[in-house]
Amino acid sequence: MLIKFGGAEKVVESFLKIFPEADLFTLIYDEKKMWWFFPKEKINPQVFSLPSQKRYHWTKRQRLCLPLMPRSIEQLDFSQYDVVLCSSSGFAHGAITKPETNFIVYYHSPARYLWDWTNEYKKDIWFNTGIKWYFLNKLFLKLRKWDVIASSRADINIANSKNTASRITKYYRKESVIVYPWVETERFAKKINSPLIPLNWGGKLSDSKAGGVFNYYIIISALTEFKKIEVAIQWFNKMPEKNLVIIGQWNYKSELENLVKNNNITFTWPQYWDDLVSLVQNSLGLVFPWEEDFGIVPIEVMAAGKAVFAYKWWWLTETVLEWITWEFFKDKEWKDFVEKFEIFDEKNRDKKYSEKECRKQAEKFSIDVFEKEIKKIINK
Numbered sequence: 001m002l003i004k005f006g007g008a009e010k011v012v013e014s015f016l017k018i019f020p021e022a023d024l025f026t027l028i029y030d031e032k033k034m035w036w037f038f039p040k041e042k043i044n045p046q047v048f049s050l051p052s053q054k055r056y057h058w059t060k061r062q063r064l065c066l067p068l069m070p071r072s073i074e075q076l077d078f079s080q081y082d083v084v085l086c087s088s089s090g091f092a093h094g095a096i097t098k099p100e101t102n103f104i105v106y107y108h109s110p111a112r113y114l115w116d117w118t119n120e121y122k123k124d125i126w127f128n129t130g131i132k133w134y135f136l137n138k139l140f141l142k143l144r145k146w147d148v149i150a151s152s153r154a155d156i157n158i159a160n161s162k163n164t165a166s167r168i169t170k171y172y173r174k175e176s177v178i179v180y181p182w183v184e185t186e187r188f189a190k191k192i193n194s195p196l197i198p199l200n201w202g203g204k205l206s207d208s209k210a211g212g213v214f215n216y217y218i219i220i221s222a223l224t225e226f227k228k229i230e231v232a233i234q235w236f237n238k239m240p241e242k243n244l245v246i247i248g249q250w251n252y253k254s255e256l257e258n259l260v261k262n263n264n265i266t267f268t269w270p271q272y273w274d275d276l277v278s279l280v281q282n283s284l285g286l287v288f289p290w291e292e293d294f295g296i297v298p299i300e301v302m303a304a305g306k307a308v309f310a311y312k313w314w315w316l317t318e319t320v321l322e323w324i325t326w327e328f329f330k331d332k333e334w335k336d337f338v339e340k341f342e343i344f345d346e347k348n349r350d351k352k353y354s355e356k357e358c359r360k361q362a363e364k365f366s367i368d369v370f371e372k373e374i375k376k377i378i379n380k
Helices: 007-018 045-049 051-059 062-075 118-124 130-150 162-172 185-189 229-236 253-257 274-281 297-303 314-319 337-349 355-365 367-378
Strands: 083-088 102-107 156-159 217-220 244-247 265-268 285-288 307-311 326-329
Touching (some): 007 083, 062 130, 083 367, 156 162, 244 274, 285 297, 297 307, 307 337, 355 367
Parallel strands (some): 083 102, 102 156, 217 285, 244 265
């Protein structure tokens, strides 16, 4: 679905950098939000007749398109292609291709709301009781059966991390090769002189102990229920001397804004170009309180030489150097957030995390490495 620009969409963008003449298909396209990254003329015309696209056009709510996804992906005609390269976190891997077509699926994850996050998803959308719960269960049962059948259509499965590979094995009983996503390390490593965008709080922004950078931490994310940003807000409310800038936009933004108790937490619109790099480079570092199968943002922040404070989860241990570039909190109920963050913040302000090591670690995820691995798989 091309309806917001996040990590999965960056992978699609990288595929188009590697294969600029490729045709682009999607299940839902929002031109207003995505024209800058994926112009409408690049989208294959078949997309605009899909049931999922038509419903989204009228409702602007991707959740209402869920029952139409299997029919929509199976409606697309790929018969003229030698290679179909798919970026999937749900449904796109169900494309139907000819036997002679090499169908390669790059998994960001099997659909989490269909599998291990089902109960959380129901609670988040208030479908966990009564008649709504009954009908959603029937829909999910039907979609899971389709999802497992669809997982057999690929010739090659690629996972974006060991965590995703393990989930592909568990739910689909399929093996996969691991190729980490490309991260724009060079863009975040190169120092820019873009002025910092206005930040709307009354607190002191500069901090001499922090080495001249501004006195704030950042969260960069789509503002959805799954990201657990309310956890960070809850605990930063209890640390009014610590500033937090939340960069992003989505359906959950108003609910999150209502949780803010002090003027040390502020929101700004999604940033993509020099403004984003400037916010990262002038920050103290990133707060990352949720689970991901793979996250591109933390590596972008490392490329800028900044440390990260995160919830300890599988993929993070694959991509970082604990105590050298990152610090973790570990309690699943986030009870140790403040305790661990206070330690992290003190060490960070005292320059205990190495900018050099942060950048060195991030360079392992460059476009050159990603392109080499993808082309090697396609040319087998």
